[in-house]
Amino acid sequence: MTISAPASGAAQGMTVVARTQGQMVRRRFFRHRAALVGMLAFGGVVLLAFTSIGIGPIPGWWDKSYLTTGSLVNQGRPTLSVVPQFLGGEGIRFGEHPFGQDNIGIDYFALTMRGAQQSITVAFIVAIVATTVGTLAGAFAGYFRKLTESVIMRLTDVMITIPILIIAAIVGRTFGDSGIVILAVCIGLVTWPTLGRLVRGEFLSLREKEFVEAARAVGSSAGRIIFRHVLPNTIGVIIVSATLAVANAVLLESALSFLGVGVQPPDVSLGQLIDTYRSAMTTRPWLFWWPGVFIIAIALSINFIGDGLRDAFDPRQTRVRA
Amino acid sequence: MIAFIARRLVTSFFVLLAATMVIFGLTSIAGDPLADLRELPGPDRERRMADRIERMNLDSPVWVRYLSWLGNLFRGSLGVNRDGQDVGVLLREALSATLQLVVAATVLAVVIGVIVGIISALRQYSTFDYGVTLAAFVCFSLPLFWVAVMLKQYIAIEFNDWLRDPVIPPLIIGVLAVAAGLIWAAIAIGDRRTKLTAFGAGAAVTVVTLTLLSATRWFADPGIGVVGLAVLAGGTAIGLTVLISGLQYRGPLYAALAAAGIGVLLSEILDPVLADPSWTEMFGLALVTAAVCAGLGYGLGGLLRRQAITGAVATGLVTGGLIFLDRMLQSFAAYSDRVRGRPISTIGSRTPNFTGDFWETNLDAAGHLLLPTMALILISLATYTRYSRSSMLEVMNLDYVRTARAKGLPERTVITKHAFRNGMIPITTLMAVDFASVIGGAIVTENVFGWQGMGNLFIEGLQQVDPAPVMAFFIVSGTAIVVFNMLADIVYAYLDPRIRLS
Amino acid sequence: MRNSPNEILHVEDLTVEFPTDDGVVHAVRGVSYTLHEGEVLGIVGESGSGKSVTSLAVMGLLPRGARVRGKIVYRGEDVLKLSARRRRALRGGKIGMIFQDPMTALNPVHTIGDQLAEAVLAHGLVPYKQALARAKEMLDLVGIPQAEARLRSYPHEFSGGMRQRAMIAMAVINSPDVIIADEPTTALDVTVQAQILEKLLEVKDAVNAAIVLITHDLGVVAGTAHRVLVMYAGKPVEIGDTDTVFYRPRMPYTAGLLGSMPSLETSGGRLRPIGGAPPSLINLPSGCPFSPRCPLADDTCTAEEPGLAEAGEGGHLAACHHWREVAAAPDPTALFRTESEAV
């Protein structure tokens, strides 16, 4: 009783600090204009991708499917128009096939939305797996030192010698046929070392701090110290890296699929669409444009969100306006 | 130092060894190595399958195959691929193309990225800074393969078409002039008047230059010429002197100008030597240039001898580079004719069966390298820009930079001697990491541009579940990454005296 | 203000503001002081009271966004109106500065000798060898043994005390008229603080300069400064001869600082810390900035900010509506409660 009293007191003290820090972070984040725009844009893309053609059995508001072929309308050209009539355009309209059709008449809007769904899903799974494994590995390596650290660090040494694209391509070739979830988990399992090293670095500097000493002195278990005391203090680094990991995973997945070692047909992803239609570049350039635009929109908006988070968590520079 | 290198090599060896195990194992189970043969109609299917099983040792477990591959490796052989071709021979052909690409991309990304990042930092919160930041974010978010296809489709074809009649339409001149003006204005600091002046100057210079180039049809038969050479070399001399020692003292300026002048004169006299040189000769010339310029700096530098030597050598080498460029450009018209007016190539790493003199072969290589490098460089460029910007900003706020100012050092010295040197220390670490991602990117780029390079070796091997070429790729890239990491550590220790290599 | 002939540096109504995202930081609000030849002027105040910003303004080392108003007159010339080049000639040439943290104030990648020599070269072209010789002379002067060999050392090979000696050498290498020492001993081990302070005063006499000695520790100025300026929330709140300020403080804040000093007899052996924290420099309280913490505060204090006014002989000025009450108190430090009373 007497021993746990100061510990719980310290914990209470920390939550108070954490909350005010959380508020500060939120305030700084919402002042970051690019991050807000990024958030809106990303939310928009996700909404569009998942509501338009629906998820699995749930139908969406778009009436065409990415699986059914149809007759070619106007050689499959896009019917989307965004220039209003009074500016001499054709008015703002979606039309029959806003993104056009491919050579066998599949509605390309539906196809692109399907690709975006898959790419976003893969990216999130990759990021979650890589962040979890990286955080745990980094935390254990940084906290326990000695053998645990040597083993984990040598492992990351090995992984870092292999360019990410290489190892991901090999894994993708092996597991690409097993569906996107398994593919994504496997990619996540080979892309964690960078984050692991980052977290380890944070742990190394935090483990010597007074509050860790104090927790150790009152007999807290290692697990408790790691998860209750140290990890919350590295949360900024982890959140920022996790966010950027999503953006990188979108690009990685699309590159793999483009090389033919990522998402395999009949599944669709944005990168795979570009690969499929790359020879149609001269005749039907829109088949190439739309997936690219969506990849960029997703990656760019997430990168901006990540930048906002970084600024929000790292208040080192009070900005002086010039 | 030697102990450090030795120890690093030993650890790296084991790290690489472990990595080969991972890659060999994963590649071997990546699919069915006989997939293509199973589809084969006709009677020789069975025979060919048996052949391949025999050749790839598919009856033994993976670890046996790995050990036999490893045994071969230590005997200096990279084995054969599934069709029985010697992988060592395949690698030799693939290596030089990829090496050129990766090295060109890395060097350009570092140089341009660091310069842009530093300017951006020195002009923090300016329009230029915001523009660079935005551009960097866009580059981070671009899918490399998509950019590569775009470049191939639009830039190469359009540019080659345009080269047939290289007249720049007035509209384009106007747009480029406005863009140039905006960049000048964004970099300039001061009130609105200064910015307007900078805009006007930038736009005017662009209009005049482009109009001249267009009117003289310069792009059809480009070259710098003696006058251009003299102007550019003189400008380099003055610019570098401003950076290194300031114009206050004459010694370093005279040394740099002398280096530039001698360079321009020699470019005329050395004409025959430069007709069809070799790389060894070029390297020798560069050494001689450096030595002569060091002498100039020593003789003319006076009290600022050290700075004068640096400035003169740098000027001499840049002037040499300009002369090199001029020679290449002079061969352009002839080369362009020989490749039927399509100097910017989109396929392969060189024109098949092309033979020419030193300048023409280099032009051929450059024409093939241009687009892949442009595509490959984007992400690294953005990375270096962002990192050097934030590194510089961080350093510029440190106490010792304030101390340097408090001593009364000119801002130039504060930045080049105190901030820059320290700001570059973390960049060396970044280089090691980035190099690995450039190698990854090269695979994608080669794929788009149809290079028979190492990336192709890797991807094809992987698709065919054929470990030998995949391993050959990894042995080279892994070694390169290890060596590059070690170099980065050595440079780090050189830059930061607190680190002892031991 | 008096205009005596041997006056070197005169700061008048100096104001520094930093516009930031959170609002304008009023870091310095109307500081004035005069420094005479050979004089030691102490500037005292809690951390955050604007001492460093004041001296950085004098040196012209504030970040680009800072807004500086007022006058900084060096030997009759208003420094703020000088060209960038003339200003640079003053920095390190006529006015040398020593910073608080010697661990970070030296560039880790250049040798001590080089960093000293470049200070010489920044103010006149002499052969590098000669500049190095001058550097060695200075290292000898500040008491670094084996100066010749130490020229080739890097900062990380020096202890904190040695680095601060090197910083002193660097500040005086061009024989300046004024040395600004910003908390020169704060970051050092207690054991070397006294040595460094002594060395600083010795060097000052050797090069015949005046010193602005900045500190949050009254003990440092007690035995060294001729005059003391007390700052609070960016404002000068009391100025006078050291003894006068120490024995006859006229401003409750000064009294509070004296009471929170461990070794002074006036505190009766017990610590009497000032409760509370300095105000935000973005949203200053109305009236006297010290009023939220002041035991004498009343409605007048929160309504109107007191200006610096004559509060004794010999140019003793204080900014307090109730300085007469402070003067009347037998022990002004007793205005504040001791730690045990406060609990």
Ligand SMILES: Nc1ncnc2c1ncn2[C@@H]1O[C@H](COP(=O)(O)OP(=O)(O)O)[C@@H](O)[C@H]1O
């Ligand atoms: N560059 C800056 N931007 C914003 N505020 C600053 C800056 N520099 C100093 N300040 C603020 O000015 C106030 C005075 O600081 P300073 O002069 O360093 O205090 P001290 O008396 O401890 O030396 C502090 O509140 C500090 O936060």
Ligand code: SF4
């Ligand atoms: S003016 Fe009032 S509040 Fe301010 S110091 Fe004097 S008595 Fe205290």
Ligand SMILES: [Mg+2]
């Ligand atoms: Mg201070």
